[in-house]
Amino acid sequence: xxxxxxxxxxxxxxxxxxxxxxxxxxxxxxxxxxxxxxxxxxxxxxxxxxxxxxxxxxxxxxxxxxxxxxxxxxxxxxxxxxxxxxxxxxxxxxxxxxxxxxxxxxxxxxxxxxxxxxxxxxxxxxxxxxxxxxxxxxxxxxxxxxxxxxxxxxxxxxxxxxxxxxxxxxxxxxxxxxxxxxxxxxxxxxxxxxxxxxxxxxxxxxxxxxxxxxxxxxxxxxxxxxxxxxxxxxxxxxxxxxxxxxxxxxx
Amino acid sequence: xxxxxxxxxxxxxxxxxxxxxxxxxxxxxxxxxxxxxxxxxxxxxxxxxxxxxxxxxxxxxxxxxxxxxxxxxxxxxxxxxxxxxxxxxxxxxxxxxxxxxxxxxxxxxxxxxxxxxxxxxxxxxxxxxxxxxxxxxxxxxxxxxxxxxxxxxxxxxxxxxxxxxxxxxxxxxxxxxxxxxxxxxxxxxxxxxxxxxxxxxxxxxxxxxxxxxxxxxxxxxxxxxxxxxxxxxxxxxxxxxxxxxxxxxxxxxxxxxxxxx
Amino acid sequence: xxxxxxxxxxxxxxxxxxxxxxxxxxxxxxxxxxxxxxxxxxxxxxxxxxxxxxxxxxxxxxxxxxxxxxxxxxxxxxxxxxxxxxxxxxxxxxxxxxxxxxxxxxxxxxxxxxxxxxxxxxxxxxxxxxxxxxxxxxxxxxxxxxxxxxxxxxxxxxxxxxxxxxxxxxxxxxxxxxxxxxxxxxxxxxxxxxxxxxxxxxxxxxxxxxxxxxxxxxxxxxxxxxxxxxxxxxxxxxxxxxxxxxxx
Ligand SMILES: Nc1ncnc2c1ncn2[C@@H]1O[C@H](COP(=O)(O)OP(=O)(O)OP(=O)(O)O)[C@@H](O)[C@H]1O
Ligand SMILES: [Mg+2]
Numbered sequence: 105x106x107x108x109x110x111x112x113x114x115x116x117x118x119x120x121x122x123x124x125x126x127x128x129x130x131x132x133x134x135x136x137x138x139x140x141x142x143x144x145x146x147x148x149x150x151x152x153x154x155x156x157x158x159x160x161x162x163x164x165x166x167x168x169x170x171x172x173x174x175x176x177x178x179x180x181x182x183x184x185x186x187x188x189x190x191x192x193x194x195x196x197x198x199x200x201x202x203x204x205x206x207x208x209x210x211x212x213x214x215x216x217x218x219x220x221x222x223x224x225x226x227x228x229x230x231x232x233x234x235x236x237x238x239x240x241x242x243x244x245x246x247x248x249x250x251x252x253x254x255x256x257x258x259x260x261x262x263x264x265x266x267x268x269x270x271x272x273x274x275x276x277x278x279x280x281x282x283x284x285x286x287x288x289x290x291x292x293x294x295x296x297x298x299x300x301x302x303x304x305x306x307x308x309x310x311x312x313x314x315x316x317x318x319x320x321x322x323x324x325x326x327x328x329x330x331x332x333x334x335x336x337x338x339x340x341x342x343x344x345x346x347x348x349x350x351x352x353x354x355x
Numbered sequence: 356x357x358x359x360x361x362x363x364x365x366x367x368x369x370x371x372x373x374x375x376x377x378x379x380x381x382x383x384x385x386x387x388x389x390x391x392x393x394x395x396x397x398x399x400x401x402x403x404x405x406x407x408x409x410x411x412x413x414x415x416x417x418x419x420x421x422x423x424x425x426x427x428x429x430x431x432x433x434x435x436x437x438x439x440x441x442x443x444x445x446x447x448x449x450x451x452x453x454x455x456x457x458x459x460x461x462x463x464x465x466x467x468x469x470x471x472x473x474x475x476x477x478x479x480x481x482x483x484x485x486x487x488x489x490x491x492x493x494x495x496x497x498x499x500x501x502x503x504x505x506x507x508x509x510x511x512x513x514x515x516x517x518x519x520x521x522x523x524x525x526x527x528x529x530x531x532x533x534x535x536x537x538x539x540x541x542x543x544x545x546x547x548x549x550x551x552x553x554x555x556x557x558x559x560x561x562x563x564x565x566x567x568x569x570x571x572x573x574x575x576x577x578x579x580x581x582x583x584x585x586x587x588x589x590x591x592x593x594x595x596x597x598x599x600x601x602x603x604x605x606x607x608x609x610x611x612x613x614x615x616x
Numbered sequence: 617x618x619x620x621x622x623x624x625x626x627x628x629x630x631x632x633x634x635x636x637x638x639x640x641x642x643x644x645x646x647x648x649x650x651x652x653x654x655x656x657x658x659x660x661x662x663x664x665x666x667x668x669x670x671x672x673x674x675x676x677x678x679x680x681x682x683x684x685x686x687x688x689x690x691x692x693x694x695x696x697x698x699x700x701x702x703x704x705x706x707x708x709x710x711x712x713x714x715x716x717x718x719x720x721x722x723x724x725x726x727x728x729x730x731x732x733x734x735x736x737x738x739x740x741x742x743x744x745x746x747x748x749x750x751x752x753x754x755x756x757x758x759x760x761x762x763x764x765x766x767x768x769x770x771x772x773x774x775x776x777x778x779x780x781x782x783x784x785x786x787x788x789x790x791x792x793x794x795x796x797x798x799x800x801x802x803x804x805x806x807x808x809x810x811x812x813x814x815x816x817x818x819x820x821x822x823x824x825x826x827x828x829x830x831x832x833x834x835x836x837x838x839x840x841x842x843x844x845x846x847x848x849x850x851x852x853x854x855x856x857x858x859x860x861x862x863x864x
Pocket of ligand 1: 402548
């Protein structure tokens with residue numbers, strides 16, 4: 105048994121134990137009857153949602169909302185973050201504001217988005233956008249502030265323009281930490297969009313969760329939540345893989 | 356040769372940081388193909404002076420002339436190798452060396468050719484596609500030197516380029532630097548705090564005082580070229596080293612007290 | 617007075633934003649259904665303050681946050697200690713907890729509602745998880761990262777395990793533990809307000825939701841501003857407490 109496998113066995117054992125306790129509670133019919141379905145029932149419902157193709161249009165809607173919001177947040181967050189990181193005075197003025205707002209619940213802004221952008225996709229995109237913006241801008245600021253000044257001197261010494269300095273020095277040297285911010289932002293964008301859907305919507309993963317909840321279709325509700333978690337984990341995993349590939353270009 | 360117009364002249368340069376005078380009224384002329392070393396105690400303003408000449412730092416007063424023309428900004432005739440490690444970790448050896456050419460829109464083909472030739476000159480064949488993380492300290496310094504040289508600057512400013520290296524590597528790279536200078540015909544202004552290195556490489560050694568940095572003395576090194584590192588064994592070499600140390604000793608003690616405060 | 621110009625500029629920036637909105641609304645450049653002016657929001661908040669519902673709603677939120685925090689801190693701190701005491705489990709559960717923390721926990725709230733009913737218990741249960749995890753992880757890390765030389769020094773002075781815990785481990789680990797508590801409390805606050813908004817069961821988060829559904833723009837903005845204000849006060853106080861505790 106080496107250092108890696110032992111913790112892994114404990115982790116697997118824990119997950120298994122939790123599932124067994126869950127099943128035991130369901131089978132015993134003593135607690136939570138009718139509101140906690142058996143794991144098999146949940147799996148069956150999840151399989152049904154996939155095999156009938158029922159979930160895919162909703163999945164696409166949520167991904168669309170999350171990606172658009174995320175893309176806007178990334179452009180804005182990276183640009184602002186690098187500006188703040190490069191200019192210490194600006195950073196001292198605005199970073200506290202950003203940190204304060206980062207610690208507020210973004211969903212509270214949702215009714216404003218609903219009124220201004222309507223109850224369709226746009227308001228969820230805005231939710232995804234504000235949710236993703238903060239982790240991205242915070243990471244970009246720290247990354248840009250941490251650039252070794254010598255690299256900028258090198259660029260200047262060979263007569264690079266400021267645009268060239270931005271694309272050839274600032275972007276590559278902040279790539280990894282900014283990408284970490286983007287990974288966190290992507291997760292936040294999904295949560296933001298889905299929370300919006302849970303509140304007011306007529307499509308998306310959040311919509312099918314809350315529909316199942318309202319009509320007391322309990323196994324379906326669990327299944328949709330499970331699939332949503334699976335999606336979030338996959339996106340996170342994919343971005344982690346990407347950042348491992350980027351590591352080659354950074355340090 | 357010394358009678359011709361200098362390729363680089365600095366006149367009455369001073370630099371003040373808030374509360375600190377880093378350089379005080381320094382003037383210096385450097386002629387074409389000359390190798391001039393600047394030596395002085397730590398913190399006396401050597402890096403500051405070099406960055407001012409390169410146009411990377413604003414000066415408080417004074418002027419820099421290149422071939423008789425006053426310059427205020429960065430200049431195509433000047434290349435600089437920095438004291439700190441400065442090659443880009445996200446670029447391979449070849450890409451690092453190509454950097455300056457790329458910024459000037461030189462075609463890919465020409466970039467490759469020039470950089471490959473430079474890689475041969477600094478002896479990094481076989482490491483073209485390695486990233487800095489996979490290179491030794493000496494190799495990285497050679498990449499930095501090649502990156503400056505490939506721009507074909509007439510004047511090369513070098514700020515303790517071998518400062519972080521061990522003694523043997525330092526001597527060998529110094530020898531190679533002289534060979535490269537011979538081959539390309541650069542003018543070199545070289546900062547060091549190593550007296551042996553200064554004598555091994557230079558035509559003239561300029562001794563700077565402790566802060567605020569002023570020129571204390573200029574010593575000519577009359578050892579004929581081409582030189583190899585074997586000059587270290589010459590009697591003349593030892594005498595020059597001794598002479599420079601006597602000039603430096605007092606300043607180093609002063610500098611030491613400044614930092615100890 | 618270091619940092620004074622930055623502070624002034626920051627306030628000028630805030631004032632400019634507010635004034636711009638005020639002007640836009642006053643000159644009817646935007647629809648008042650969408651956006652109302654800061655002065656009208658302030659007036660509505662003032663009224664609501666005296667009518668008492670702003671205060672009672674805030675208190676409801678704060679008490680839910682408090683209860684969730686007490687439970688999260690109790691369990692998180694003990695869990696962190698246990699993870700440190702049994703390093704093998706520590707390694708295993710650090711990863712599990714980290715993965716859990718990175719997942720969108722708040723989306724579990726419909727389950728919490730189904731099991732615990734539509735009430736404050738469901739909210740506390742949902743806020744507990746994202747609050748407890750950073751506390752446990754930071755406590756574990758704080759204890760683990762204590763310089764072993766300190767422990768040796770303590771044993772060398774023949775202190776008991778209890779004395780070492782009290783006089784060596786805890787003080788050395790306290791900055792990280794406090795960091796965990798701070799993070800946990802922030803997450804609890806965010807979760808509580810978000811859930812109040814989503815489920816509409818009282819608290820400051822409900823106000824915005826109600827305002828939206830009744831087309832009461834002022835009430836909506838009082839709710840939004842109140843929720844943001846409340847979280848900012850929390851973050852501010854936490855920052856103050858941290859710098860006072862660990863300034864030396
Ligand atoms: N940005 C700055 N602000 C204030 N003082 C500075 C700044 N940069 C350098 N100095 C001061 O100017 C003096 C000269 O610095 P410089 O880096 O030029 O010294 P140096 O001769 O290159 O030293 P070393 O041999 O250690 O590299 C030092 O006393 C340093 O503290
Ligand atoms: Mg220096």
